[in-house]
Amino acid sequence: MNIINLLTVGKIILNENTPSRTTKFEHYLIPYYQRGYRWDEEHVHALLNDVHAFMLSDEKKYCLQPIVVVPRADEEGNNIWEVIDGQQRLITMNIIFNYLNRPRYSIIFEKRAKSTTFLKELSSETYEHDNPDFHFMSQAFLLVKNWFEQKTQNDVGYIDEFNSTLTKKVEVIWYQIEELKGIANNEIIEGKKIDIFNRLNIGKIPLTDSELIRALLLSKVKHGLTEREAVLRQAEISNEWHRMEMEMRDEKFWYFINNKALEETSSCIEFIFNLIAQNNNKRYSTYLWFEKEIKSDNPEQERLTAMNLWNQTKDYFSKLKHWYTDSHLYHHIGFILASGDNSIANIKKIIENSRTAKSVFNKWVFDEVKKELSHININSLTYEKSKPELKKIFLLHSILLTASLKSGRYIKFPFDLFKKVENDGGWTIEHIHAQQSKEMKDEKAIRRWLQETYKAVEEISSIEKYSNVGAEKHENIEVSEELKAGIQQMLSSAKIDVNKFNLLKTELVQIFDSESVHLLDNLALLSKRGNSSLSNAIFPVKRQKIIEMEKEGIFVPLATKNIFLKYYSSSDLQPYFWSKGDKTNYFEDITKNLQPYLTQY
Incomplete structure (x- = not known):
């Protein structure tokens, strides 16, 4: 079984548990399949500066990254450690101890005897740059030399203090792979060693x-x-x-x-x-x-x-x-973690509170959701000033709607899909009905807008706008054939007149505009990527896009989908318009579902 320990650096130089040998100091073998020493100025200075900072701090211990080794025997049968990971740190510390003239372990390069000799005899007089190993070792020694010369200018005891800190207080994570202990030329064992080395080094994946x-x-x-x-x-x-x-x-x-x-x-x-x-x-x-x-x-x-x-x-x-299997806990804790503090400390706080009775914990979780919304007055939310609050309201609304379903594609809110969108651009607040927006000038974007709009309005001859909620009185707004022909004519033109297009766009927006402002009843939650494709679009275009996204399996929050599928409409006579009645019904649905959580309602 593999062995793992924390060892001071002094223990990897001279370990009392190492079997006796002519030289008791530890011996480390750098196997043939590893590249040579390649640490540059940034790495060498980082190690020196980290030890220096630790030496001046009040911390009791400092830990280096793992050294992964496999026990082997050398030609004389003495213990030697084959280094799977940690070569660069071991060689750098060897060079540091060399310069300080302090005891050090031996480094042996398998099948690179010249590098073994060069490192052993390295000094200011032996710098050489004939091969990569020699070059980087020489450079590292020079960097160490210059660094210590600067530190010792006004401190004659610095070297002793540094060496004592490094050997007695700095630790390494020692990972000893006993399961690969065996004969060096065993092909199966060698293959496993190389696999571990590749995973740790070539893929840059540390333990x-x-x-x-x-x-x-x-x-x-x-x-x-x-x-x-x-x-x-x-x-x-x-x-x-x-x-x-x-x-x-x-x-x-x-x-x-x-x-x-x-x-x-x-x-x-x-x-x-x-x-x-x-x-x-x-x-x-x-x-x-x-x-x-x-x-x-x-x-x-x-x-x-x-x-x-x-x-x-x-x-x-x-x-x-x-939590995951209990519907109440799943949806409430899921909301807390998705909309608020997802830190380890917060999750641990929930775990600690879960040690109470089930009913007590369920109420605590419910109250935590209320706490997330405690500062929100649902009647005063606006597009310009309340985007974070609106996001929480829309998220909880969709969660509660999903939790109330008895069957269908989702009977639990899909936090996986929600958070994937969060990680891939995020969520944004989208206007439901067409908005008067800045003029469009890019011809490619204009053509796409015209194509999508024509496809959406091609079969619409008129829309009904109710004058007031609950009244039968309404006005019938015509979507004329002349207007549709104007769209087609622009699409067939070699070059589009930008001014004429923006006049046409304004006319269309006015037809589908419900004269609303930037309030909650005209807003919904949508992914930023989805929102970018709906930007400047009139309601029937947005409706068609949402339907296409749903068919393609793209996640749209249930409350948002309900809006564009006209779930809140009391009539099927105007499926292409977001009316005053729709807005009222939508707002009432939100307040009905969220009322238990809204302390300011």
Whole structure:
């Protein structure tokens, strides 16, 4: 089983557990399949400056990135570590210790004996640039030399303090792959080593916190067990780990609790580890928290702590899964996380409150939604000043409408689709009826507007505009054949007269304009990409586009879809116009559904 530990840098130079050899200092083998040393000024200075900053800080520990090794034996049978990941850091620290004239480990390059000798004998007198290894090693030594000369100008004790800090306080994550321990020329083992190296280096994918935590837990839970019991315990954890990972990788589950794109997530279970740990968002901070919690001089205590942390992981997963399967919790918590604070701290706060009785927790979640809307007066929202508030109102409206459905394409609000749009351009507030907008001048955009408009109005001969809500009195507005012919004539012209087009556009907009201002009853939620395709369009064009988007499987929030499918219309005589009655019915539907949450209603 793989071994994972935190080791001070001094321990990777001289480890008391290393078997005796002529030179007891550790030996590291850089295998043939790795490229040579390539750190430049930026990398070398970053390492030096990080240690310097840590030395001057009040922090007790500083951790470098992982060093991944496989135990091997050299030609004389002595222990040597084959480096899978961490070559650049190991060589740079070797050069630093060389310049400081302090004890250091040995670096051996497999099949590059000249590089081994050059690094061992490197000094200000041996700079050479005949090959890449020599060039970058020489450059690194010079950078180290100049950096320390500057630091020691007024501090004769600086080198001693720096060396003590680096060897005694700076740690590395030591990842020892025991499962690949074997004969060096075994083709299967060599292939696995190369696969790991490629994943860590060529793909630029470092070890994740979850991979490190997995190795840590599996290495600690076997203490005091027989070999068979240890294998069974580790297999049990591995199976539970796999089940949770696969369930969380379900997009519907993942996006319910998380805004981060799933394809950017190498390990979903790491999300739970971040919830458990006192995370400070620094790299490997979650693993370091687990390592600190487990670490003890008593192996039995380490086993118990590791099992407790694993049981806590399962408990957190169970809570998240319960939220996902319970309709009330799913839609209310989903709204909180989609519209408000999606931070680890906020989700952990919800978890802590979930430890109360079910009825108490359900009410708490309900009150948290009310809190999200507590500052909103639904009667005073405007397009110009209230876009964030409008987004919350429209999101909750669609969530509640979806939750009330008994059957259909969605019976749970699809937070996965909502957040995918959020990650791909985001959401915006769209006017429902045609707006008087700036003149259009781009001929390509004008032709597209004319084509879409003609397609939408071709079969419309007139529309009915009701003079007042609930009254039978109405006026019939003609969409004349002459107007349609004018659209066709412009489309057939080699060059469009921009002024004539904008006059035609104004006439069409006035026909389909319901004389509304930028208030809630004339606004809806739509993706920015969808909104850009509907910009400047009259209502029947928008309606047709929404229908096409729905047919193509493009996500449109239910409340928005209801608008353009005329769900709020009391008559089917005017499906191409957003009337005063439609607006009133739409506003009333929002207030009816959201009234329990609107403290200012």
